[in-house]
Amino acid sequence: QIPVTVKMRVGIDSQYETYLDAGKIAADLGVAWVALHARTAAQLYEGKSDWSKIKNLVEHLAPTGVPVLGNGDIWSGSDAIEMVKTTGCAGVVVGRGCLGRPWLFADLVAAFNGQEIRALPTxxxxxxxxxxxxxxxxxxxxxxxxxxxxxxxxxxxxxxxxxxxxxxxxxxxxxxxxxxxxxxxxxxxxxxYPVAIGDAPRGRTSHGRAVTLPDGWLNDPEELVVVDGEDSGSGG
The missing domain is CATH 1.10.1200 (Non-ribosomal Peptide Synthetase Peptidyl Carrier Protein; Chain A)
Structure with a gap:
């Protein structure tokens, strides 16, 4: 068997936060890990990620035994350590933080091994x-x-x-x-290495935007909505 992981966001927006239900469904279906980016889809990369959502998911999935990985605003090894301590997550997922900084992974390894020496290249x-x-x-x-x-x-x-x-x-x-x-x-x-600037957020930092959903998507959370063009015969 090949382990399958799931990565998701908190939800559509602040009104529709689906991560707890989605995480539980994934766990019940047998995924190996659940990763959560602690922003909604509407936020994109706006503001700070809400690590309390990761903590909520860790507690919610604890009875299932499925570990949770945290994602969002990991710019250094110390950020990763802080996320794990704050949320209880089993590990972290790095996204924008490694853009142009592949040595971030060495920094993460050093941090999790309790080493204070950071990977800061000239x-x-x-x-x-x-x-x-x-x-x-x-x-x-x-x-x-x-x-x-x-x-x-x-x-x-x-x-x-x-x-x-x-x-x-x-x-x-x-x-x-x-x-x-x-x-x-x-x-x-x-x-x-310019620590003050080099460790700053990078990649996309755009403001949030409205999320476009298929017609009728939110009418009934229990209803299975099949979008035109994506049925079993279309291959879409």
Whole structure:
């Protein structure tokens, strides 16, 4: 058997919080873990995630024995430790926090092992991580051009907080080959990791928005609504 996990949000919005029911249904169906992002769908990434919802789900699923993973606003190893202590969750799920910061996972391992030394790379160390990232993407896509086009979206995250000239940043956003990337990386000036900015939220931080649901979706929570175009014959 292959273990199956479920990841969900608190609910549609503050009026329709479905996570406790959804978590229980998933647990009863035999999932191995339930992960909760402690915001509603309407919130997107607005404001702070409400870790109390994770605690509620941990307590709600305790009788089932299914462990809960917490998600939302994990930017450092200390954040993960605080979430576990606050909510009682069995572990954490990292999303936006690792964008341009793959060393966050080393930070998490150190934190959970009780080590105070954090993984804080210098810019020279980051540049080698960037180049290795590009090499691995090239292997994965079997195309240097496609790999470098994919890497472009990561560059602003990798360089966040570091002092890098605007013109050089712009060139990173247009890089098209490993050779060009190496030449640009070699122009960087080494400097310590900018903790205050580097550990700040990254990725999407947009304001919330109304959630669009299929017609009749909320008429009766017990009714099975089959959306047009998604019945068994459509493959939709």
């Amino acid at each position: 810019l020279f160390q980051v540049r080698e991580i960037i180049y290795r990232h590009a090499e691995l993407l090239t292997q994965y896509f079997s195309s240097e051009d496609r790999a470098l086009r994919d890497l472009r979206k990561h560059m602003a995250w990798y360089l966040k907080g570091f002092r890098v000239e605007r013109e050089l940043r712009a060139k990173f956003g247009m890089v098209s080959s490993l050779l060009e990337l190496r030449q640009l990386l070699d122009q960087l000036v080494d400097q310590p």
